[in-house]
Amino acid sequence: MLIDPNYAAKHSPTGELIQHPLFVVQVAFYCIENGSGSWIRSPGARNPGQKIELFEPFKAGETISMTVSPFDKWIRRGKHYITDKLDFYNQYGVHKATWWLTLILPPNRSAMLHFARL
Amino acid sequence: MADITFSRVNIGDELPEIAHVVSQEVIDRYAVASLDYNPVHTNIEWCERARVFGTPKTVGHGMFTMSLMASVVLRAWGAAAPRIRCIEAKFTKPVEVGSRLRCFGRVKELHPIGPGRNFVVVELQAVDSTDAIVGVASAQVALPD
Numbered sequence: 001m002l003i004d005p006n007y008a009a010k011h012s013p014t015g016e017l018i019q020h021p022l023f024v025v026q027v028a029f030y031c032i033e034n035g036s037g038s039w040i041r042s043p044g045a046r047n048p049g050q051k052i053e054l055f056e057p058f059k060a061g062e063t064i065s066m067t068v069s070p071f072d073k074w075i076r077r078g079k080h081y082i083t084d085k086l087d088f089y090n091q092y093g094v095h096k097a098t099w100w101l102t103l104i105l106p107p108n109r110s111a112m113l114h115f116a117r118l
Numbered sequence: 119m120a121d122i123t124f125s126r127v128n129i130g131d132e133l134p135e136i137a138h139v140v141s142q143e144v145i146d147r148y149a150v151a152s153l154d155y156n157p158v159h160t161n162i163e164w165c166e167r168a169r170v171f172g173t174p175k176t177v178g179h180g181m182f183t184m185s186l187m188a189s190v191v192l193r194a195w196g197a198a199a200p201r202i203r204c205i206e207a208k209f210t211k212p213v214e215v216g217s218r219l220r221c222f223g224r225v226k227e228l229h230p231i232g233p234g235r236n237f238v239v240v241e242l243q244a245v246d247s248t249d250a251i252v253g254v255a256s257a258q259v260a261l262p263d
Contacts, residue, residue: 001197013198020192021202021257022185029153043157044170047180049208057201118157118167 005060019057024097027058028086031066039082039103044115046104048081053098063091071100079104122195124228124236124261133194133223133240138186140178140217148182171212178213183221183253187242190223191259200259203237207255217246226256233263 001008001018008017032040039045058064071085086099106112138144142162149160157164158171159179166174184207191200213219227239237260244253 002192011198018197020185020197021188021205022181025152025154025181025185033153041154041156043164044168045156046170047209049206050181050184051204051206053204054202115168115170118164 014059017060019054019059021054022052023058024052024054024086024088024099027064027088028066028099028101031064032068039084039105040101042103042105042112042115043118044106044112048079048102048104050102051100054096055098056094056096058088058090058096064096065089065091078107080107081105122199122261124230124238124263127225127228127238127261129225129228131225133190133225135220135222136186136190136193137218137220140182140213140215140219142176142215145176145178145182145215148179152179152181154179154181173212173214175214175216177215178217178219180207180209180253183207183209183213183219183244184255186219186221187223187244187253187255188257190221190242191240191257194223195259195261199262202257203260204258205255206257207242207253209253211246211250211252213246213252217252219252220245223257229258236261236263 001012002020009015067087069085072083074081083100083102086101088097145159149155165176221244223240223242225238226241229237237258240257242255246252
């Protein structure tokens with residue numbers, strides 16, 4: 001039901017493919033590749049945990065847009081955290097999902113450059 | 119179990135375990151699928167130099183672990199009826215290439231809000247080959263009445 005349109009047509013309650021709950025990941029990386037940058041691709045960044053809220057499933061044929069907003073940043077036990085809020089909308093402006101994307105970043109520019117130059 | 123309903127679920131219900139070996143091929147395939155080509159996952163030589171997590175090995179994507187934890191719900195209850203409406207995960211240990219991940223879940227809370235709005239909270243956990251916890255998650259899962 002996640003990948004086979006013919007199977008989904010027979011067995012899915014909507015008759016359509018069903019979105020895997022983490023499909024927002026693919027959408028986010030695609031959007032970032034084609035739009036403004038973010039910290040998400042930073043070499044040396046670490047993933048401490050993520051929160052994803054899904055309001056309405058994506059549907060095949062929709063055009064999804066994503067906005068990225070700085071949400072929070074903090075230092076805890078010497079680690080530098082940052083959270084961006086990623087919001088996903090379809091072509092009609094329907095809010096489909098929000099991903100609070102948190103990363104632990106290298107602590108400063110030189111540390112970031114260190115990883116980038118390796 | 120395509121006919122899962124809220125009334126059939128009880129606190130403490132355990133969802134069957136799923137397992138996956140995180141080989142470099144699996145990591146590379148996930149990188150292609152997710153478009154996340156961070157060298158900490160895909161570049162073996164870079165990892166030997168950078169040791170971002172202290173290990174010279176590549177590590178699996180955290181989102182792969184999270185995805186596998188979500189799949190515990192989908193495999194147990196089917197992809198159609200339940201709807202994960204929120205999932206929050208913490209990653210407690212990097213998953214080194216070659217690890218065998220095991221993920222399992224347990225129903226922690228029932229929320230009988232009303233017809234069409236009922237949901238459960240499932241606690242999910244991922245452990246590596248040494249049984250160390252590498253990730254924990256909490257998923258709100260809306261279920262048919």
